[in-house]
Amino acid sequence: MKESIQAYDAAIIGGGLTGLTAAVYLARAGRSVILLEKERRLGGMAETTRINGALFNLGPHAMYEGGAALRILRELDCEPPGGYAAKSGMLGILQGRIVDVSRDLSAEESGEWSGLMGGLSGIDTDAVGSLSLRDWSQKKIRHERVRLLFEGMCRQWTYSGDMSALSAGFAIRQGQLAALGVRYVDRGWQAAVERLRGAAVQAGAVLAAGRAAERVLLRDGRVRGVSLADGSALEAAAVLMAAGPEEACRLVPGSARMSLGKWRGEARPLYAACLDIALKRPPCPERVFALGLDEPLYFSKHSGPVSLSDDGSAVFHAMKYNGTDGGSDAKADESRLTELLDLLEPGWDKEIAAMRFTPGVLVAHDSRPACRHGAGPAPGPSVPEASGLFVAGDWVGADGRLADAAMASAKAAAEAILRRR
Incomplete structure (x- = not known):
């Protein structure tokens, strides 16, 4: 007797914050959803x-x-x-020595630092988006130690180390968010993973930890399902790759000829x-x-x-x-x-x-969203060459950094799937 193949409205590959977020949105909207995670534990980079x-x-x-x-x-x-x-108690390390921001700055340096951080929310980030952070800081900040302190904060906000490539607008926008509270x-963070896991299960999503996807099944330019490493397969009207560009390309046949391959080639982890x-x-x-x-x-x-x-x-x-x-x-x-x-x-x-x-x-997975000259149109959430194929993650879209980008793109991908007829 031939074993029946399970069918879902959507299959999600990747069980981190991205995949779990999308699973909650889709399942709560009444779609049948399965999430595939190759590891036995959900969480990914948030474990x-x-x-x-x-x-x-x-x-x-x-x-x-x-x-x-x-x-x-x-x-x-x-x-x-x-x-x-805490918003106080910052120390700097300069030439192997500790610089206490509250005590070691001169009166002029302290005044400039306070004015800079206090006025951060009033900066029009769109107006300085085309400037590098280095160009902006050298133009706007008079004291060398204050400039180094600010560039250190920008590195923390963005994880980007090259101040000559980092967009001043992007960095300051991240700083404006941080000023509201870190x-x-x-x-x-596993606590956040568990909250999302519970919500997805309660909404009816199937969470399959320990089941690795082998390949996305495509035919005539459309998604048909997913084959698994254990030899089984499932049907799906849509597949969301909640993984990095390298993994997404590995699982999608012909990805080198798609936008997916271009995004992978341009990514700078x-x-x-x-x-x-x-x-x-x-x-x-x-x-x-x-x-x-x-x-x-x-x-x-x-x-x-x-x-x-x-x-x-x-x-x-x-x-x-x-x-x-x-x-x-x-x-x-x-x-x-x-x-x-x-x-x-x-x-x-x-x-x-x-x-x-x-x-x-x-x-x-990609540093380009923070770069001074931008990176062209943001990847995803849909892959135009394959109907029903979507991507989400910290490298997709243009909303923030790290978890912000991952979860924003997950929501955008879920909404795009829900709009399909």
């Missing part, structure tokens, strides 16, 4: 790992008040508990090296946030406003932004990050409750 009682996200994660991620989580009634990062998630640590008793508990001014470094305590450990240990993230260099020297990066901790938390190695170093972390 949280428990190590010796400490909860580590994949490097430092935060949501911006006013950004698409928080807006969509609230719209779906899936916002997890969280708290806001929100950490209690018990890690961003990478970082991350050192995540939980300290039983931080040697300098007042030091909660620092940025490299002459190096692409980041340090922050994320457990202040939220709980990220079972025993109350403080969770910190130290990171080196590596830009588009996915082959950065891992040993050198780890050494530099431990030196950063030696400077900011001397004696930290005697208080370790948990620690993890991760080199070559993929931060974003």
Whole structure:
């Protein structure tokens, strides 16, 4: 007897924030949906790992008040508990020394810094979108240390290290969102994943973790379904690739001749090296946030406003932004990050409750949306050469960065699928 093939209105490939967001929207609209995730655990780049009682996200994660991620989580009634990062206590690292913004700046520098950050919301970002951040900062900021501080903040807001390529409009727009509030998630970002998972299941979506897609099935220029690595297949009127451009191209036959192949070829991924640590008793508990001014470094305590450990240990993230260099020297990066901790938390190695170093972390699948000259029309959400094929992720659309871009494009893709007849 021939086994019947299951049919769905939509199949989603990828079980991170992108895929789960789209699944909730589609299932709540009455569509039959299956989500395929090759790993046994949902979450993707938003997963949280428990190590010796400490909860580590994949490097430092935060949501911006006013950004698409928080807006969509609230719209779906899936916002997890969280708290806001402090807006004071910033330190800079310049030539291997600590610069305390509240004490070490001159009166003139302090006045310019306060005016710059206080006036951020009034800047017309569209008017400066064609300028590089370097050109804008050199024109607008008189003091060198203030310029370095601001460029360090822009690096943090955008994950982009090349100030000569970074769009001033894009960077400042991200800063305007950050000024409204930087929100950490209690018990890690897996809490957001679980909220979305529960909402998707309640709405009727089928979440198939541990089932890997092998190929998108196309015929006569239309999506027909998906074949799976276990040899089975399913029918689907629409397929949403909630994955990076590399994975999307691998799964779609003939992608090199489609817009999908063009998007993949143009993508410029961003990478970082991350050192995540939980300290039983931080040697300098007042030091909660620092940025490299002459190096692409980041340090922050994320457990202040939220709980990220079972025993109350403080969770910190130290990171080196590596830009588009996915082959950065891992040993050198780890050494530099431990030196950063030696400077900011001397004696930290005697208080370790948990620690993890991760080199070559993929931060974003494409850096082009932040570039000065733009990147042409934004990818997706539809792939015009294949009816019923859609894409979503942090590389799709033009709304924000990282989780904001991923979830905004997921919503846009779901809406595009719902408009199909």
